[in-house]
Amino acid sequence: MNRERLAIELPGLSMKNPIMPASGCFGFGREYAKLYDLSCLGAIAIKGTTGDMRLGNLTPRVAESPSGMLNAIGLQNPGAEAVRDEELLFLNEYDVPVLANVSGSTPEEYLHVINTLKASKNVGAFELNISCPNVKTGGIQFGTDPEQAARLTQLAKEVSDKPVYVKLSPNVTDVVAIAKAVEAAGADGLSMINTLVGMRFDWKTKQPILANERGGLSGPAIKPVALRMIYDVRQVSDLPIIGMGGISNAKDVMEFLIAGANAVAVGTANFTDPFACPTIINELETWMDKMGVDHVTELMANG
Amino acid sequence: MNRERLAIELPGLSMKNPIMPASGCFGFGREYAKLYDLSCLGAIAIKGTTGDMRLGNLTPRVAESPSGMLNAIGLQNPGAEAVRDEELLFLNEYDVPVLANVSGSTPEEYLHVINTLKASKNVGAFELNISCPNVKTGGIQFGTDPEQAARLTQLAKEVSDKPVYVKLSPNVTDVVAIAKAVEAAGADGLSMINTLVGMRFDWKTKQPILANERGGLSGPAIKPVALRMIYDVRQVSDLPIIGMGGISNAKDVMEFLIAGANAVAVGTANFTDPFACPTIINELETWMDKMGVDHVTELMANG
Amino acid sequence: MYAKPMKVVRNREIAKDTYELILSGELVQHLHEAGTFLHVRVPEENFVLRRPLSLAAVNHELGTCTIIYKRVGDGTERITSARPNDRLDVLGPLGGSAFPVSLPKNADRILLVGGGVGIPPIYFAARQLTERGIPVSIIAGYADKESVFYEKAFYELPHSDVTIVTDDGSHGEKGTVIDIVKKQPAADWLFACGPRGMLRALKAEVPDETNCYVSLEEHMGCGIGACYACICESSDRRSYYKVCQDGPVFLAKEVYL
Amino acid sequence: MYAKPMKVVRNREIAKDTYELILSGELVQHLHEAGTFLHVRVPEENFVLRRPLSLAAVNHELGTCTIIYKRVGDGTERITSARPNDRLDVLGPLGGSAFPVSLPKNADRILLVGGGVGIPPIYFAARQLTERGIPVSIIAGYADKESVFYEKAFYELPHSDVTIVTDDGSHGEKGTVIDIVKKQPAADWLFACGPRGMLRALKAEVPDETNCYVSLEEHMGCGIGACYACICESSDRRSYYKVCQDGPVFLAKEVYL
């Protein structure tokens, strides 16, 4: 199979195909590397990385809901230095660009992470996670206010020599306003969407199922919301968009490309099927054959 | 079976049980009346009613998504006068209070509807639909800005001699702010939640599936979002809450009561199973038996 | 209208992506009219909407009914995997207006026109008419040879004159059902079901004297008239009908196609 | 670790709400260790998370493995309806640390303690040890008589001493597994699986000299170590282990229970 027909170019990310695992659903790739060759992926979005090591929330950290799941991991990660010295080095063995998901409680922390990771060769771009619903400070706060989002983007752009994508929260009245603000502040691309804040209760104990009470809803359940937000933003912006939210097969990928995404990320589906990413890549090419499509960009709305 | 153990009292609504069909998913009851006796229901929320007859949007008006559906009906209804003279009269044959869902493009239209319907005996309360995502003007606008929401609530309270519930939109950054604003403006209760704005695309035609492009996402997919918003609002408000969003069985009802709802509405599930409401009412009592619960209020968080 | 579990008797591919599904159950005794439909629940929890599918035949002696459906999306795809003895949750019969098979008189010229998966209710109407000894002309249009189904069944109907037509001419006549209609004498009654474009062209073609009835499709929510999902416009475009309740069969001149 | 479809050989209720599921397939040849688990996909689209279920037995000659699971929620409920010849999508074997059945010596005193659906991996460990001729003492605790399963299977193990205990005394001894542990002489090795409270009490009870291993449960996302869903705290509460990857079996003194 000629992989070039799937290849796309995004700022900082030269992708063999438009499919990457979504941040937080693939760790740093080590576990999935035991199942298949990571070089087949378009890119890898690594787990949200903070300045120092974080332990995250108490358990249960996940719960299920119809066609979806809630998570409240709370950004557990080994911290920027360890990510640079161990995880990125490990990933460097594979021929695949890394989208480094950057998290933090303060602007300084975000910048520290970027400064720590920016020299790593395989980091193609940064993804500012201003939309994590599962931490007390930072995270989603930056993502719900256009001014704060823009300010953080601008600061990130000042220290980063690599493209900066901003990951938007769907928990807002007006996602277009946030998108416009970060575009004006210099963002090179957008990632949409992060999880919707949700809850589940155990009717036997009358308690929230998650130790953190609230968690982020992901999976097929949120797909229509993701598609709508991407479509809305696409009407006003030409920024590259990495689309995500419930993608679990190649038809979903096509829907996201039509809505306005330039590439996609697959999150929850990795848990349902650990081979989700390579399977979707193959399926996508099969569909292109069936549809007589030469290049994946033809699948886009204006393709 | 002794129905009293299921009975609850809400402002304006003396309910045999905490289950009512949700607005827009039950028309004005005529069709379901052919399937079962409507008097078994706790209440009936009628289809959103506007000042004049409305034709609504073009078709397709519905689309499906995993564990959910999108609708963009666009508030088709025969208008307040016809609702009063035909539909409410029809429903008056049944021993069940009506929650009259009021919609409009302008504050004047909302007030006109209330004025038209308020003398109808079986209307127990009004439900201000400030959250319909499927009409160009009015609807959701009133529901995303605390000040506009409060102003409309206040006006409604001035003309209505019956309790006024406000139906909140989930498409907001801060649902608690809206809830507080309408509570301060005199709302007697809240209905939560209306649909999440979403989209689906047809990958064959590359077009949005709905003629209206965007539609409202309902069904089990949105349940965790509904539960979270109800829980959030319950932390700051003692207003009665009618909970809805994906309820399809008695366990779901229990989850909503734990989250903070005082009663619930069943929407999309009526389409999946036209007997959903009576089935859920029976199931709920069976669960209460199994759990040794005497009265339905004991199922609530603090019950 | 009843919501009943029905048992799958048979479910097999009879033409390209086209399946014949035979169901048995109590509900069958309530099924009578060509043009009415069943609202079938897809047997998987993540589908919240039922699928409207027309009756293609009812056999009261055997206690079975037949549906012919095309695999077009995830729901019909899932239904293809239903096996004999599986249960399907079926709501029906739905539709407030069927093909008025009792109106035509023996001497009337009756034309039945079906396109693709619009053919099943046409077949049902043809059976009902011919069983009563009323001669009919049938035009059944398919995309291509691989898509043709029920050809033999049509030819076996008594008193009937059958024309099979395919878009690409790979079987029967080449062309569209409209091409054939144009060649035939005007009918007193015309019953049609098929894609909207076909119905629109038919409506434009038939003379005013013809009592032309069309069966419409629209995306549905409730299927029973409560949700306003499935509307179609009246000819003057100033009011709406509900396909599920006022139709699915309409007098062509009443509706805007 | 492999993701393979497995075939259901048998799936039947063996005690109140408790099912024995026998699976066959290629995967079986890779299954060896007591304490490891399978990540089973619930055969319905609306479930996005797999269910972790321990191996209760493996039969390499027959090419089958056994799982014993309790119906506690929607997922296990759905799995109860899997019938012989149905396929289940199974990921396994998972778990980086199993019960160290090869460490005890013949003369060591080995105590195996299982509570409720924590019993399956204990049964597996008991089989592995007794097959090698190593004598074991087994304490299996259940809620009540109706919940008891595998009693006969335990008694049939050679070189073993079995105590059945129920909370309400309706079968075997009355009390908890802890009550029985207290009455027995201290063990060199103790392998346990059951509710968190039981494991906590055990850890408090056993003397320092005992090599006490516990198998933990936690809600899981990936099941393979990538998502950080299933963590448990280290004894000093300053770092985390992943149950799916570092466990599910841990040395009791290493973890905060």
Ligand SMILES: Cc1cc2nc3c(=O)[nH]c(=O)nc-3n(C[C@H](O)[C@H](O)[C@H](O)COP(=O)(O)OP(=O)(O)OC[C@H]3O[C@@H](n4cnc5c(N)ncnc54)[C@H](O)[C@@H]3O)c2cc1C
């Ligand atoms: C009254 C009536 C009778 C019908 N009779 C037949 C029949 O006998 N044989 C047959 O093959 N088809 C028939 N159809 C069309 C059939 O309902 C659709 O092909 C089917 O619902 C598609 O489901 P899906 O999940 O495969 O497709 P998807 O596109 O995945 O379905 C998504 C949603 O759109 C709806 N939808 C998609 N296409 C249609 C359509 N054409 N009409 C209505 N809803 C649609 C589905 O019901 C579902 O809610 C009939 C439709 C109506 C309204």
Ligand SMILES: Cc1cc2nc3c(=O)[nH]c(=O)nc-3n(C[C@H](O)[C@H](O)[C@H](O)COP(=O)(O)OP(=O)(O)OC[C@H]3O[C@@H](n4cnc5c(N)ncnc54)[C@H](O)[C@@H]3O)c2cc1C
């Ligand atoms: C390593 C391991 C081995 C296990 N072995 C067995 C076994 O052999 N037999 C058995 O009966 N049970 C076992 N369990 C528990 C079993 O996984 C749960 O009972 C099951 O996942 C519940 O699913 P449900 O859909 O019925 O419940 P629901 O409560 O509806 O499940 C909702 C979500 O919570 C998760 N969940 C709920 N309870 C548990 C739990 N106790 N542990 C982990 N996840 C949970 C589910 O996996 C699912 O993601 C094991 C758990 C782990 C972690």
Ligand SMILES: Cc1cc2nc3c(=O)[nH]c(=O)nc-3n(C[C@H](O)[C@H](O)[C@H](O)COP(=O)(O)O)c2cc1C
């Ligand atoms: C367990 C889990 C952990 C996640 N962690 C992160 C994270 O660290 N950073 C981030 O930006 N998004 C994180 N996300 C969000 C995903 O990257 C993605 O935006 C979201 O899950 C929607 O995609 P999906 O529906 O395909 O899962 C996480 C999601 C899940 C399910």
Ligand SMILES: Cc1cc2nc3c(=O)[nH]c(=O)nc-3n(C[C@H](O)[C@H](O)[C@H](O)COP(=O)(O)O)c2cc1C
């Ligand atoms: C087809 C349809 C029509 C609706 N019409 C209205 C309406 O007229 N007024 C209103 O307040 N809500 C309307 N709703 C929203 C529902 O009342 C309910 O808030 C929402 O669907 C969530 O509940 P569910 O998931 O149980 O369907 C409509 C929903 C659907 C699916």
Ligand code: FES
């Ligand atoms: S489908 Fe609900 S009105 Fe026709």
Ligand code: FES
């Ligand atoms: S379940 Fe994902 S790390 Fe253990």
